[in-house]
Amino acid sequence: MFNNAGIVGVVGPIADTPTEDWDTTIAILLKGVFLGCKHAARVMIPQGSGSIISTSSTAGVLGGLGSHGYTAAKHGVIGLAKSVASELSEHGVRSNAIAPGNTVTAMTATVTTGDHEKLEETAEGMASRSMLGIAGQPEDIAAAAAYLASNDARLVNGHVLVVDGGQTTSCGNNRFIKSGSGMLREAGKWDRY
Numbered sequence: 001m002f003n004n005a006g007i008v009g010v011v012g013p014i015a016d017t018p019t020e021d022w023d024t025t026i027a028i029l030l031k032g033v034f035l036g037c038k039h040a041a042r043v044m045i046p047q048g049s050g051s052i053i054s055t056s057s058t059a060g061v062l063g064g065l066g067s068h069g070y071t072a073a074k075h076g077v078i079g080l081a082k083s084v085a086s087e088l089s090e091h092g093v094r095s096n097a098i099a100p101g102n103t104v105t106a107m108t109a110t111v112t113t114g115d116h117e118k119l120e121e122t123a124e125g126m127a128s129r130s131m132l133g134i135a136g137q138p139e140d141i142a143a144a145a146a147y148l149a150s151n152d153a154r155l156v157n158g159h160v161l162v163v164d165g166g167q168t169t170s171c172g173n174n175r176f177i178k179s180g181s182g183m184l185r186e187a188g189k190w191d192r193y
Helices: 019-047 068-091 106-113 119-129 138-149
Strands: 050-055 093-100 160-163 183-186 189-192
Touching: 019 050, 019 068, 019 093, 050 068, 050 138, 068 093, 068 160, 093 138, 106 119, 138 160
Parallel strands: 050 093, 093 160
Antiparallel strands: 183 189
């Protein structure tokens, strides 16, 4: 079972966020996943097997990558996936989450270009900012979901599979890696390397 529906949701400063818009965002992004897990469990527990996969986001792994409502909901999806994994594992049911990074979709095209049809322009922009120089595609997320659903992932449970081309490894700041010389401090002593 793959919980994969989502929206951008409410955006803006926390002090100006309308409560009704916050509630709608959380309802779609988190309550929807809860309902998917609940009803999947009702089928999977009696059959003694199953795999529940829920889409989170890199915004569910790090703060500042999405709006407040989106970030809170996507963190919640990860927590829910882990909690469900803990409960349902004794029934042979696994629960995992996927945290996509920038992925070319109509939704991300709308956010980045203002036009849901500008997928190529969106892909070019994403590729230019990617550590690997390529834009994430829906097929990359589908491959992750296929893996998690397969028997190849039979020991993967309560995991968050980040599919982001390395976005969350450095937040774009690798100044210590790119410098040619530096110092290492060990046991109160400075050494050049």
